[in-house]
Amino acid sequence: MAQILGGVMTSHVPAIGRAIHKGLQDDPYWQPFFAGFKPVHEWLAQALPDVVVVFYNDHGLNFFLDKMPTFSIGAAPEYRNADEGWGIPQVPAFPGEQDLSWHLIESLVEDEFDVTTCQEMLVDHAFTLPMALLWPDQTWPVKVVPICINTVQFPLPTAARCWKLGQAVGRAVRAWDSDAKVMVLGTGGLSHQLDGERAGFINKEFDLQFMDSLVSDNPAWATQFSVRDLVEKAGTQGIELLMWLATRGALGDSVEEIHRNYHIPISNTAAGLMLLAPA
Ligand code: DHB
Ligand code: FE
Numbered sequence: 001m002a003q004i005l006g007g008v009m010t011s012h013v014p015a016i017g018r019a020i021h022k023g024l025q026d027d028p029y030w031q032p033f034f035a036g037f038k039p040v041h042e043w044l045a046q047a048l049p050d051v052v053v054v055f056y057n058d059h060g061l062n063f064f065l066d067k068m069p070t071f072s073i074g075a076a077p078e079y080r081n082a083d084e085g086w087g088i089p090q091v092p093a094f095p096g097e098q099d100l101s102w103h104l105i106e107s108l109v110e111d112e113f114d115v116t117t118c119q120e121m122l123v124d125h126a127f128t129l130p131m132a133l134l135w136p137d138q139t140w141p142v143k144v145v146p147i148c149i150n151t152v153q154f155p156l157p158t159a160a161r162c163w164k165l166g167q168a169v170g171r172a173v174r175a176w177d178s179d180a181k182v183m184v185l186g187t188g189g190l191s192h193q194l195d196g197e198r199a200g201f202i203n204k205e206f207d208l209q210f211m212d213s214l215v216s217d218n219p220a221w222a223t224q225f226s227v228r229d230l231v232e233k234a235g236t237q238g239i240e241l242l243m244w245l246a247t248r249g250a251l252g253d254s255v256e257e258i259h260r261n262y263h264i265p266i267s268n269t270a271a272g273l274m275l276l277a278p279a
Contacts, residue, residue, distance in 0.1 A: 002176040006277035007184040036261025049183040061124035069116035074146040075101035097143035107172035160223040166249020186247030188240025192269040
């Protein structure tokens, strides 16, 4: 049976793509952010995952307001990026792990999660940038399964529902008839708000408590909050922390914290990074 090695949660911001493109990793503004990934690179070099299940939120590239699935899963042979409005970044296509995609889709529907199946799927910065942060040379040594959670158009799924989705994904991966080594990647957050009266809003106290809760005895702490509560605490786009909850849910009952980094700000965003492994 397949094995889950660990999970990485990280923020995603389009400006990271520009910094990579311009080689600004050691620039004083960017250094505290990029340096946070060194322990993750060391862990990856040891763990050598074969497959990455990525929880992320599309921002209008693959799904738009006319059709917005709450939960969707890629089942494509490969995934490509496309222009999000600031020029097309050249990233190699990501090879899909279709056997795991279909196993997850069947398991999740059986488990009463009515996911949308995508045999074609474009992936946006929320997918491509975290992959490039984990594998900076962008020669992807892994196959991928994208799982997209709607954070763009209300109503959004609750924190409790995303937690349960993650748990169901974890159970399904561990029951997958394969000897693959799988890791989970969740991208979004932490607190930030890009628009409206509270544009620029960041809540460090909440972010740190949220990160702690993912390792403590009560990792489901955040599931007590409604989506509206979370928007109030973390900002309209900070709600992307739902990806962190799903990722944590997939890792099983208890986890060990291997690494974390937290830096304010990257663009308008509180940038968080965690690496957790099943205990
Ligand atoms: C920005 C975009 C994002 O998707 C995000 O999560 C954070 C910041 C931005 O445009 O700055
Ligand atoms: Fe985002």
